[in-house]
Amino acid sequence: MAKVGYIFIATNGEEYAEDKAWMQQYGCVQVIEELSEHERLRPMWKQLISSLERGDELVVSRFSNALRGTRELATFIEYCRVKVVRIISIQDRIDTFDELFPDTKPSQVIRMFGSLSEECAVLRKASAHIIHLQQNIRPPKKSERALSKLEREKNIVNMYNEGHSIDDIFAISGFTSRSSVFRILNKHGVTLNRGPHSGPLKKRNKE
Missing domain, CATH: 3.40.50.1390 (Resolvase, N-terminal catalytic domain)
Known part of the structure; x- marks a missing residue:
């Protein structure tokens, strides 16, 4: 029993x-x-x-x-x-x-x-x-995360080439610092042609 x-x-x-x-x-x-x-x-x-x-x-x-x-x-x-x-x-x-x-x-x-x-x-x-x-409802797969990252970078590049300001791009980028926007533009070889920036970004010298 x-x-x-x-x-x-x-x-x-x-x-x-x-x-x-x-x-x-x-x-x-x-x-x-x-x-x-x-x-x-x-x-x-x-x-x-x-x-x-x-x-x-x-x-x-x-x-x-x-x-x-x-x-x-x-x-x-x-x-x-x-x-x-x-x-x-x-x-x-x-x-x-x-x-x-x-x-x-x-x-x-x-x-x-x-x-x-x-x-x-x-x-x-x-x-x-x-x-x-x-x-x-699951976390995105690695390939999906990579695609999302690539789409964000592509969107940043397109917005800059279309004449949007850095402030506008930064506002929708999801980044927490403006330098990340410049990093993406530099990564994709975008020539900065307006505002205080011109030409490709250069690496800062370590002091």
Whole structure:
């Protein structure tokens, strides 16, 4: 006989911190945390279910967190009934041994069944959103950073050749010093032909 907990981390992990602490205090030998990117297959959940033995206790945060619909819930309950596995759902306040939550009413259980599909849909949407952010919002690749740098330099050169002042170029360059603008112009062989500067920039002699 063993107690084990399961939490699917669909959103911010801090939301499940209290449930994890509850499971640990209850005596779970392990609290399995499934990551959002594994929502479709849930390999940890499948391993857990296949490892359950007669007399074990399975603690979940709530049924909509562990399961993905009423059909899956019905199959899960029947499986645990045959295996004589005790099910405890913390947030649903359900204990199949009727010991932990004696105040839970049948109406609350029915409400849980009725809202399960909607809660599962919300959970899956949150998980999909996280995966989308993880896959699409990333730091630019080295080649992209190099291209961006080259485009900025090209823009500085073009603006100077078109007659824009150094002040105007500096304002949109993103640099923190005007000398960086002159460095780019010098790098690309631009002849300075107005203002106090004329001809290519020369290296300063070290004193």
